[in-house]
Amino acid sequence: MKQSITLNRVTKFMGLGFLITLKSLFTGELDKEGFKNFLRKIVVPIASIFLFIGLWHMGAKSLYNIEAEYKIEKALTEQGQEAAEVMRACIASGDVSCQPNTLPSPAQVWESYKTLLRDHQVIKADKVAFAEKTAALNAKRVAEGKDPITYTGRPSFVDQIFTSLKTVFAGFLLALVIAVPIGVIIGLSKTLRSSVNWLIQIFKPVSPVVWLLLVFMIVKTMTKDSNSDSAFIISFISVGLCSMWATLVNTAMGVASVDKDYINVAKVLKLGPVQKVFKVILPSSLPLIFTGLRITLSVAWMVLIAIELLAQSPGLGSFVWEEFQNGAIDSNSKIIVAMFVIGGIGFLLDRIMLTIQNTVSFNKTSGI
Amino acid sequence: MAYLELNNVYKTYGQGNHATNVLSNINLSIEEGEFVAIVGFTGSGKTTLVNLINGLLEPTKGEILFKGEPVVGTSHERGVIFQNYSLLPWLTVGQNVYMAVKEAFPKKSKRELHDIVAEYVEMVSLTPAINKRPKELSGGMRQRVAVARALAMKPEMIIMDEPLGALDALTRGNLQDEILKIWGKEKRTALLITNDVDEGIYMADRIIPLRPGPKATLGPEFKIDIERPRDKTELNDNANFKETRNAIIEYLMDIGNERKSEAQEVFELPDVTPKSFVGRF
Numbered sequence A: 001m002k003q004s005i006t007l008n009r010v011t012k013f014m015g016l017g018f019l020i021t022l023k024s025l026f027t028g029e030l031d032k033e034g035f036k037n038f039l040r041k042i043v044v045p046i047a048s049i050f051l052f053i054g055l056w057h058m059g060a061k062s063l064y065n066i067e068a069e070y071k072i073e074k075a076l077t078e079q080g081q082e083a084a085e086v087m088r089a090c091i092a093s094g095d096v097s098c099q100p101n102t103l104p105s106p107a108q109v110w111e112s113y114k115t116l117l118r119d120h121q122v123i124k125a126d127k128v129a130f131a132e133k134t135a136a137l138n139a140k141r142v143a144e145g146k147d148p149i150t151y152t153g154r155p156s157f158v159d160q161i162f163t164s165l166k167t168v169f170a171g172f173l174l175a176l177v178i179a180v181p182i183g184v185i186i187g188l189s190k191t192l193r194s195s196v197n198w199l200i201q202i203f204k205p206v207s208p209v210v211w212l213l214l215v216f217m218i219v220k221t222m223t224k225d226s227n228s229d230s231a232f233i234i235s236f237i238s239v240g241l242c243s244m245w246a247t248l249v250n251t252a253m254g255v256a257s258v259d260k261d262y263i264n265v266a267k268v269l270k271l272g273p274v275q276k277v278f279k280v281i282l283p284s285s286l287p288l289i290f291t292g293l294r295i296t297l298s299v300a301w302m303v304l305i306a307i308e309l310l311a312q313s314p315g316l317g318s319f320v321w322e323e324f325q326n327g328a329i330d331s332n333s334k335i336i337v338a339m340f341v342i343g344g345i346g347f348l349l350d351r352i353m354l355t356i357q358n359t360v361s362f363n364k365t366s367g368i
Numbered sequence B: 001m002a003y004l005e006l007n008n009v010y011k012t013y014g015q016g017n018h019a020t021n022v023l024s025n026i027n028l029s030i031e032e033g034e035f036v037a038i039v040g041f042t043g044s045g046k047t048t049l050v051n052l053i054n055g056l057l058e059p060t061k062g063e064i065l066f067k068g069e070p071v072v073g074t075s076h077e078r079g080v081i082f083q084n085y086s087l088l089p090w091l092t093v094g095q096n097v098y099m100a101v102k103e104a105f106p107k108k109s110k111r112e113l114h115d116i117v118a119e120y121v122e123m124v125s126l127t128p129a130i131n132k133r134p135k136e137l138s139g140g141m142r143q144r145v146a147v148a149r150a151l152a153m154k155p156e157m158i159i160m161d162e163p164l165g166a167l168d169a170l171t172r173g174n175l176q177d178e179i180l181k182i183w184g185k186e187k188r189t190a191l192l193i194t195n196d197v198d199e200g201i202y203m204a205d206r207i208i209p210l211r212p213g214p215k216a217t218l219g220p221e222f223k224i225d226i227e228r229p230r231d232k233t234e235l236n237d238n239a240n241f242k243e244t245r246n247a248i249i250e251y252l253m254d255i256g257n258e259r260k261s262e263a264q265e266v267f268e269l270p271d272v273t274p275k276s277f278v279g280r281f
């Protein structure tokens, strides 16, 4: 019983309350109210997922037909009746060389998902084999003071995900390290706040692309004579700069709007300025700071894809771009797999931040 | 020279057209070891007066002397129990008190500080709740934490702004006795703000009504010549108590009525046809 109470708490805490309903369905503890909940929280969402997939399927099918008709029509006008018949037969046979290029169906996307996973397994095995093959040689090279040979093969889809996660966390940390201290300082001083306000208001809406170009100008020069991974540096700095504004503004707002009662307590206890900041002002603005950080992380994840795409830095963004330019028969469905993965990870990151936010905030806010 | 002295103190909030004259020509002197109560209606400026004395506010005009020195900012010598508890919600009961004790006695060891915290939390009978956060406590419990926090700093003078307002009668009585005990034991000076005349009479040496603002001033003082320790049950039969109580209540009723009739004069409506406000909002 005790365990289930903690389970309830944890799941509610993470905004995953529907799991509780699901559990009570299996343990048979469902009453009338619980059944309504079950309908609302489980049956309806699942039904809507099926509806979505159904609509998608039909939409994809009609787009496919339009595209196929167009292809046949084109063959007819350009090459005559015979060519049109060949084209029709070719499309019907499912030959990859003449498939209409359009929105892939759910089944195709699922196939691509499995292909990508298989591809990942292959590459992983390849890597292991490579590591075994070069183990002895590398040990020798290290002993001689040379750099070991590293695997330089193509990264798999899963590798790309982890690269993207690495970049987004680096960017998020950068945003945190810059925005929180500056936000606190700005929040403490009204004069400072009004003097840098214009700067914040101007930089906040600047598009990720422009940030990327700006960072590119600077980093390119600074890393001229070092062989570090400048694509990674450029993309994570751009992500950090794009996404830090929410945290900066929220921190400043939180610090500036600390309850007057708490300030009075600090005064009556005669806390020093440092103590006052760390023991009263920061704790009381933590909920707002974390709201800011949560927005920052989701913005970071959102702009990351665009930035990777532009910066040619490895990750999901460049995966999408390469697939798009590749134009292979399953490229479109791979792009859609990437879309779902991006969305899913974004959702997970947001839940994690919400959980942290709930642990630090003394007046609980429920997630949206 | 009195322990605490207020000479011709005025307090105005805001400036120009937005100025509110809250306090006007306040004169008050409290001797060392005295227990003074100030009674007044809500909104008459009691909290403002308290914040002037504890150093959170500065008077617009006049001077406030504490032990002969002008009050500049807050001081550990003057402990405050705020009307709205003002507990830090992210700290537990124990941590709230500990934070205050640590500031008041920077030289004491951690052990000693924790002992003081435990002692005062026990005094307000909150030991079982020492690890709870304010939002898990009832209003009365929160106020008791605020009382413990202020008293644990062992200030020379205790300034209390309606400290027992949110408590039930029983807890209220207990805490009144605790405050009196601490005040009597170490001969502190105490200023109690209250809206309960009985509480004032039970606890104080003198009661001074604050005439309602704007421009609130202090009324004539009422001395309470009842021997200590006072007994609540016997108090009701005490002739002196009844007399003082009636006098104070009569005085308060009078100024209440005065205020009402004044209000009628001030707010008499001019005889004009109402304008149409449609579309103005």
Ligand SMILES: Nc1ncnc2c1ncn2[C@@H]1O[C@H](COP(=O)(O)OP(=O)(O)O)[C@@H](O)[C@H]1O
Pocket: B013, B014, B020, B022, B040, B041, B042, B043, B044, B045, B046, B047, B048, B049, B213
């Ligand atoms: N910071 C402030 N700015 C402007 N007016 C204030 C401020 N604080 C209190 N007042 C006004 O001063 C009057 C007295 O308030 P207060 O001292 O809190 O009264 P009390 O404690 O007796 O209820 C009220 O009319 C209130 O609106």
Ligand SMILES: [Mg+2]
Pocket: B046, B047, B048, B083, B161
């Ligand atoms: Mg008040």
